[in-house]
Amino acid sequence: MTTLSRRGFLSASAALAATLTLPARARAAGEALTLSATSRVIEVNGRAATVWGLANSGGGSGLILDPGQRFRVDLTNTLDVETLIHWHGQIPPNAQDGVPDLPMPMLRPGETRGYDFAPRPGTHWMHAHVPEHEMLLLAAPLVVRRPEDLAADRQEVVLFLHDFAFKPPSEVLAEITGASGMAGMDHGNTGAEATGQGGMAMGNMDMSGMAGMGGMGGMAGMGGMAMDLNDYAFDAYLANDRTLADPEVVSVGKAGRVLIRIINASAATVFWIDTGELPGRLVAVDGEPVAPLSGTRFGIAMAQRLDIEVDVPVGGGAFPILALREGARERTGIILATPGAAVARVAELSDADHPAFSADLTQEAALRSLAPLAERPADRSETLMLGGSMMPYVWTINGQTWSSHIPVAAKSGERVEISFHNMSMMAHPMHLHGHAFQVVDVNGQRIAGALRDTLHVPPMAMITVAVDAGEAARWMLHCHHMAHLATGMMTEFAVSD
Numbered sequence: 001m002t003t004l005s006r007r008g009f010l011s012a013s014a015a016l017a018a019t020l021t022l023p024a025r026a027r028a029a030g031e032a033l034t035l036s037a038t039s040r041v042i043e044v045n046g047r048a049a050t051v052w053g054l055a056n057s058g059g060g061s062g063l064i065l066d067p068g069q070r071f072r073v074d075l076t077n078t079l080d081v082e083t084l085i086h087w088h089g090q091i092p093p094n095a096q097d098g099v100p101d102l103p104m105p106m107l108r109p110g111e112t113r114g115y116d117f118a119p120r121p122g123t124h125w126m127h128a129h130v131p132e133h134e135m136l137l138l139a140a141p142l143v144v145r146r147p148e149d150l151a152a153d154r155q156e157v158v159l160f161l162h163d164f165a166f167k168p169p170s171e172v173l174a175e176i177t178g179a180s181g182m183a184g185m186d187h188g189n190t191g192a193e194a195t196g197q198g199g200m201a202m203g204n205m206d207m208s209g210m211a212g213m214g215g216m217g218g219m220a221g222m223g224g225m226a227m228d229l230n231d232y233a234f235d236a237y238l239a240n241d242r243t244l245a246d247p248e249v250v251s252v253g254k255a256g257r258v259l260i261r262i263i264n265a266s267a268a269t270v271f272w273i274d275t276g277e278l279p280g281r282l283v284a285v286d287g288e289p290v291a292p293l294s295g296t297r298f299g300i301a302m303a304q305r306l307d308i309e310v311d312v313p314v315g316g317g318a319f320p321i322l323a324l325r326e327g328a329r330e331r332t333g334i335i336l337a338t339p340g341a342a343v344a345r346v347a348e349l350s351d352a353d354h355p356a357f358s359a360d361l362t363q364e365a366a367l368r369s370l371a372p373l374a375e376r377p378a379d380r381s382e383t384l385m386l387g388g389s390m391m392p393y394v395w396t397i398n399g400q401t402w403s404s405h406i407p408v409a410a411k412s413g414e415r416v417e418i419s420f421h422n423m424s425m426m427a428h429p430m431h432l433h434g435h436a437f438q439v440v441d442v443n444g445q446r447i448a449g450a451l452r453d454t455l456h457v458p459p460m461a462m463i464t465v466a467v468d469a470g471e472a473a474r475w476m477l478h479c480h481h482m483a484h485l486a487t488g489m490m491t492e493f494a495v496s497d
Contacts, residue, residue: 031072033057033073034056035054035076036076036078037075037079037085037128038052038054039051039052047166051137052137052138053138053140054138064141064143064145066145067121067146070119071115071117074114075114076111077111078110080109082108086127087142088142089120089286091117091120094473096117098129100129119144120287121146122143122144122287122288122305123143123261123305124142124144124287125142125305127140133169136169137265144287156259158260158261159260159262159263160240160241161323162267163268166235172232177486228425229270229356230327243332244331244333247320247332249334249337251337252337253338254338255311255313256312257310258309258311261305261307262300262305264301264303267482269302270429270456271299271300271323271324272297272300273299274296276322277319278311280296282294283309284305286450286454288371288436289371290370290450292309293363293367299357299360301456302454302481304456312336316341317337321336326355327355327358328353329349329353330348330349331346358427358456358459361442361458364442364450364463365442367449368448369449373468377415379414382408382417382418383419385398386422386423386457386479386489393483396489397489402489405488405492407474407492407493409494410493411469411496411497412471415468417464417466418437419441421462422462425459428456429456429457429480430457431453431455431476431479432467432477433476434473435470437451437455437466438452441463442463443462452465469493472496477490477492
């Protein structure tokens, strides 16, 4: 394995191990790297499951780029259906952004397409921009290292989270949406029909979040209304493709520092990251450095990333790093262990429901960017009302789904402030393509918050972000909850010259 820092880069799993380290020849020659959208078989609680993935030249999942290295990648579709990959957190030319037909068509089976752009540093990921395909685990880590990462005396570990169902994604979406999936959504050919007014199919609908919360369950009293959390009972929750029945055990050194790069690639699950006995320091969100925030529990919504540092004690031991499903008892994770340490089994269920991250903006309000946008007045402001309901299962932006969406307009170079006002009883992780934005207001409190590309907006909350409009093009702006996206919760940031 190539040494990437003084302690060296150790991967988080056999699946992500040597495969996440770039071949030295590719780095030296500057030749294009390769990725393949392909099928693979994993084992989930003793049962084989065929899923999809993004395989690199070593046959494993994901890419790590050195500081200053261009994103030069040839992507081949080896699946038997069309698909397309979005480079989440990156700011490529619009034609390379990876949204079907905006502007490029999906990759046909057997087709190869080249990508070449200067990548944005940090912890990012790549995934299909088709809800059903992403739910089949067609995703992988994309880490772009900074010079300070090479100089740091610390080990790096990737923690890649998924929610998983043995049922085909089309069935999962149909059960969640009650056949209203794809209402007004015409990109991404997922094969579902739009009805817009289907009744609510209960199926595997997870009603565990429908009990009184009391600060710990799945419903938050909000003026007499109830917050909806988990709307599907997935079969398993995966950390680096594994459950706590057979978790990843990562070898770490005594008295060493570890940077855990956490990516929530789940379709519909918010997690708490619990560092247990190891006090954590949150040092970056969505790939961008923040003033360190200390704690042992940090929330992460779908599509978001957290970089958390922990220090292993001199005496060593085994230390679970867990992802706790909000509003429920399920958990997953990895275990950091020093050589010779006894590793005890960790149950897949906690003793009680974990609290709802959705009801609490304390974490977001506490974050401060270490590289904020330059201060300047906004050239224009927009308010986006996030709405929808469980029955019928339809989610909207300004009352519209994608088929009748109203673009957010801007001119290239303008400073735009966008206020997300959530008037629904579900939280929405809102993702803007092709830009990084800064959180500047949380429920009326003006702050110089974190730079992000995905914003978790709880029920009845209002959060404002500032963004400098980039390339003149159509950039997607949507909810990253796959069932919400499937019902058309998407608009666009339309930038003109």
